Amino acid sequence: MDIGLKGRQAVVCASSQGLGRACALELARAGCSVVVNGRDQATLERTADEIRTETGAEVIAVAGDVTTRAVQDALMRAVPRVDILVNNNGGPPLRDFRDIDREALLAGVVGNMATPIELVQRVIDGMVERRFGRIVNITSATVKMPIARLDLSSGARAGLTGFLAGVARSVAHANVTINFLLPGAFETNRRRTNERTTAERRGVPIETVQQESQAAIPAGRYGDASEFGAACAFLCSAQAGYITGQSLLIDGGAYTGIL
Known part of the structure; x- marks a missing residue:
């Protein structure tokens, strides 16, 4: 299936491994030029080479912590325009909420709420002007089904979801969509x-x-990461322009609610 992404330019944060890598790979397969990112230079370069070899796509590696201004600047400079933004970042470690001090609390909010918002602010107006944009935010199934000891991750990601819900509706008229992928238990x-x-x-x-x-x-x-990557690519597709502000839970049926 041609999902209408040939020639598009994508930035995928925290994509040297895991679910971010799977998203970058599927977008490259769909014909995108892809900017990949990760903190470990060697792992990132290896991932970039593997995606190039498998897909023949242009893959640009930008190493570093996406929460920093310098790395955000480098991501934005890596391609002439950003048609697709996949927001992703590692979450805080398992920890009893009593043990989360103010410094850790703020770091969790910066990593999983403030940073994605900052990146959306950088790309959204260009997307609206060009009448095409796809933003996918990788959050967590814990947004819908919180788990003890992951309270900081759940709270920050739920905050991101609420913040961008209104933004999504404000740009839908311009064929710009903002959605959320909520992974459950993946390998x-x-x-x-x-x-x-x-x-x-x-x-x-x-x-x-x-x-x-x-x-x-x-x-x-x-779940297998390839299943997640395929879902991400579809939300970025030309055919997904009527889907926005949605949280797609991918968890093998673990969540038992109906909403």
């Missing part, structure tokens, strides 16, 4: 890190935590 490094933390806290093997987690998912498994 990623972050999940494995959280599982190790949980296993150590409970004093059980990590395999026990993994088995219990997967048993609680109606699909009976963790």
